[in-house]
Amino acid sequence: LVDAEKCTAHLKSVPGISSISVGNSIEPDFDKIASLGIDLIQxxxxxxxxxxxxxxxxxSNKSFPITSKEFDFEVGARIMEALSSKGLSVDINRADFILEVEIGPQxxxxxxxxVSGLCGLPVGSSGQVLSLLSGGIDSPVSTFKLMTRGCRVHSVFFDNRTFLGxxxxxxxxxxxxVLNRYQGGxxxxxxxxxxxxxxxxDNCHDINRVVLYRRMMYRIAQALAQLNNCHGLVTxxxxxxxxxxxxxxxxxVSCVTPMSVFRPLI
Structure with missing residues (x-):
């Protein structure tokens, strides 16, 4: 159980997973499944x-001779017979406890x-992009959003410690x-x-400085992206x-590069 909880905690950080469940393998028998359900509910x-x-x-095993609704009824009826007198009731739409059964071929x-996962797409399934990462909150959030859309996101930081330390x-x-915990690599x-x-x-008008800084960053980011097989920039x-x-x-700023520029926060 401890290992299962650790695995669940790790899988919750993996994009492309809708949900995680720790289950019990059992024979597709009404009585045995109902008995397990009673133990879990009690x-x-x-x-x-x-x-x-x-x-x-x-x-998922469509050759199984009993329909899903029939299986629900047979198992649910056995659980209700055992626990209805102790305060158990059925509510399909607003259940506090859902006993789920997956009948597969094996x-x-x-x-x-x-447990809910991050959803989205598996990292790498949409290719690679390069994120212009800064110390603020916006660029890390944009980076994370592209990860959950199937991109492996590399990052570039423009270091000006002479001015900022x-x-x-x-x-x-x-x-x-922190971001690499969600993708690795x-x-x-x-x-x-x-x-x-x-x-x-020293050589440009004050009013244009920030835009000119960004234009140069985009040019450098494009060169890095091309060298590392990245197909777009993220800001x-x-x-x-x-x-x-x-x-x-x-x-x-955008016109200095022919690359796609993804801005998830706009």
């Missing part, structure tokens, strides 16, 4: 005093503990490590950006999130 029933339940059966699994770099390294590229930033600061930009993220400014 403990909850004793602590709550009353309980609404239902049985839900799915048959074995039948019974479980009651369906080492704190930004350390924070991005920690963020990349994601790379973090760190690009020294201070020389470019100084050149723009945490959102219209109006900050003063520089207007529609015109976003267009001025």
């Amino acid at each position: 403990e909850k029933l004793e602590s709550l005093g009353q309980l609404k339940f239902c049985v839900r059966t799915r048959r 074995e039948t699994i019974v479980f009651d503990n369906r 080492r704190g930004g770099y350390d924070k991005v390294v920690r963020l990349a490590q 994601g790379k973090l590229f760190v690009v020294p950006f201070e020389d470019i930033q100084v050149a723009i600061r 945490g930009e959102s219209v109006g999130q900050v003063a520089s993220q207007t529609l015109k400014n976003l267009a001025a």
